[in-house]
Amino acid sequence: MSGSAAAPASLPRPKGHDWTVLAARLKGGSRAVVVLGCAVFIASLIGLASRHAFSVSFWPANAVLVGLALRDRRLFCVSGWSAAFFAFIAGDLLFGNGLSLAMSFAACNVVGTAVAVSLLRLLDRRDLTLRRVHSVLRIVSRLLPASLVAGLCGAALVHFQFHGSALQAMMTWPASELVNYLIVLPAILTLPVPWERRDTPFARRGSQDWKPGLFLAVSCAAMVVFDGPGSIVFPLPALLLCALTYSIPSTTLMTMVLGTWCMTMIGLGYMDIGQDMSIPRMVVSIRVAVAFLVLVPLTISSAMEVRDSLLTQLRKAADHDGLTGLLNRRAFEQRMGDRLGSGGSQVVLWLDIDHFKAINDRYGHLAGDAVLKSFADTARQCCRATDLVGRMGGEEFALVVEVSSLAGAKAVAERLRDAFARRSVMWNDEPVHATVSIGAAHVDRGVSDLPELISQLDGALYRAKRKGRDRVEWLAESDAFDCLHAFG
Template identity: 55%
Template sequence: MVDAVRAMLLVCAVVGGGAALGLITRHAFSVAFWPANAILVGTMLRAPHLHRPAGWFGAGAGFVLADLLFGQSPALSGWFAAANVSGTFVAVLALRRLASRDLRLRRVHSVMRISVGLLPGSLVAALTGAVMVVVQFHGSPTQTVMTWTASEIANYLIFLPAMLTVQPPWRRERRVATAAAAKPLWPLLLLAVSCVLAVYFDGPGSIMFPMPALLLCAMTYSVSTAALVTMALGSGCMITIGLGMVDIGQDLSIPRMVVSIRIAVAFLALVPLTISSAMAVRDDLMAQLQQAADHDGLTGLLNRRAFEHRLHRRLEASANDGGLTLLWLDLDHFKSINDRHGHPAGDAVLRAVATAIEGCCREDDLCARLGGEEFALALVAPDAQAGALIAERLRSTIAALRIDGHGTAIRVTASIGAHHLDHWPVDPPALLRGLDEALYRAKHGGRNRIEWLDADLTRQAA
């Protein structure tokens, strides 16, 4: 009961706020700016627990309260609420059938699939509105269906993609935020200039002035950023045309002209969003290829090429925060594990060791499988003592592993060559040779132990 009341109040507040925003900015009947329906559909799709009778009752209450607050009669408030709730309910049912990747605009045809899913809801809302027009105003149902459907589609395409793709700040990963911050700003500046020119050189074609810059933004920024830019531009078009700031040279009292303008605004959003979605698919594929190229297929750790490339970049730097501890690791008697228990058991041992290695690494550390039973780590450590504690913890963790080998507990140990680096510049080949030598000294010294580079080798590596 408490959850139902909470859902009702939350949806009521969200929908009421969206409806109030549309009513405040509705300066012209012919070009309607109405974000409430897209906000409601996006909320129901992003928070499925609200898709329940109490949530939809709250939606209807939000529409009615907003209309009453702006002086609408109770009868008309009920009609408008019925049209909006029925249309959004059908739209939610249709869009819930799409894959989650489509709703996040991560497939090439996502925008088209969403557009098709919005059509039934838009028609249901338009038909309900047509009944209202006939009953209350004795108007034309045909004109109402045309203009209402076009308005629903335009408003959905302007606002819904942002509702579906934008993540709240507390849910964004740090690396995503950093990547977004690195994007250039000049496409946005070009878009702003094109919007000013559209207002200055008004006319039938002015609505398309921002399209080149908008396409450039779609190819430059993430899907969520492109959706926000498209939302700002589309709503700006609705408002400026409604206020008469942009004279498109058409008589907006003619229904077919209204439909034409709304469809133009819808396409203004549809094209760049489709391109942005296709770019996102390309980026995902490139990331998958890069992941496959840089990581070992069995353990998921970095492979030798990627590890050495990233390590060399760190070693060639003039400084490193707090120093770097390098660990070269080789499993003891691994061939006998394969011979005795079989290669599947050997693979299980490698995966278990990789998990133990990852447990010792933080976000800024590097860990890799160099090949066979050899692993390597580059760990940020403030001093040699901290590095020694990490190395010993890793050695003891591996020694404590018990891997199931068809009913037999397989034990494994590791020999480790180690060095703590706190001075730069460094000769990487010499340092890696020294680590290999330390590793073999650990092997020959009894295995399951750590061998640190001595002072002479340290100076040689440096």
């Protein structure tokens, strides 16, 4: 639409803050395009340097372009592809290629990467970050046709620009594209960056263990020292161990380093695998071997991530109440014992919602569930993330909150009681009010008899109910002392 055209009535022009937001988005998109162009240019220089120095070249630029376009959807636009196109041309010109040839190579790269991005964008975000069992296979199934399209473009380029064999180009070009993608793309898609939030953190037990990484480094050295036809698989056992031990980003970074290392060592002739690299089918064979070398640990790491995620979900389901999301009785008492056994000034609250049966009888059990969830929300808001909040069963709850003194403990108990009393749940357009009775104890020493403390708190809770409800009853100091002992 031209600047003089009037905006439709249903789409008013942005005003005030809207213009600020739009300007900020455009500015952020422009910066992203510049970053994309610079990254593709640098990656192109690396690839062109390897093409001049190696018999087996390494071209990371296309994988860099695809990875950045997938991570930032703003780059999948005309300006993004234009920046990449001119970055490819600039690299070729810097290495002395003519403008016509540089534009031809750039066109091949842009077409192949555009197909790759278009196909990969159809995948679930979890597949792109390798968080599903068959993620790697799904990614490869999209990269294969993109590599074939790039091969067709390359074959046409070889035929018309160099009068070479299009068949030979179709044999070598797709294999080169695929291995470059598998080496570089997973790392770009999974490595965390400070400005991106992840809904699921990558973490795995043993991630601080340095021995698998050392094993991989030793294997890579052995691959060069004891070179030969089978040396390329020397690092595979170490890679498998790393995939079982480290997180997905760490594993993808290791596979990228290893794949680059293999291509570099073979290309420079530091590793003799007993093949003539001047024969195209031998080059294809090496590229496919490197592709499978990185494919196996990526697949295993992806499966391990799924397993770890399922285990985390199972632990959460086993430890948390399904209705309120709070800790269940078993998990709460276990963590409560650990917390109180270590000493420190803390307040323990045992709570029960007043007249809960009457709420269920009058409004129904769904309304009662809404009241339970309302109290759970109130308790979370009154506590820190490090405090313990649990549902003991029915309408009974418990909390362990770290405090600095007895006065602080009383303030916590009263704040929670008052906050819930002021809160209401709307049910069928009618507010449902509820209060809570609390049995409380201030603990400043290690607990030696947890069941006795719970029994005393339960007694204090029912004293609060007998005295009128919506109140806090504190454990007598003499009763609390019988449950405590000082450490050391």
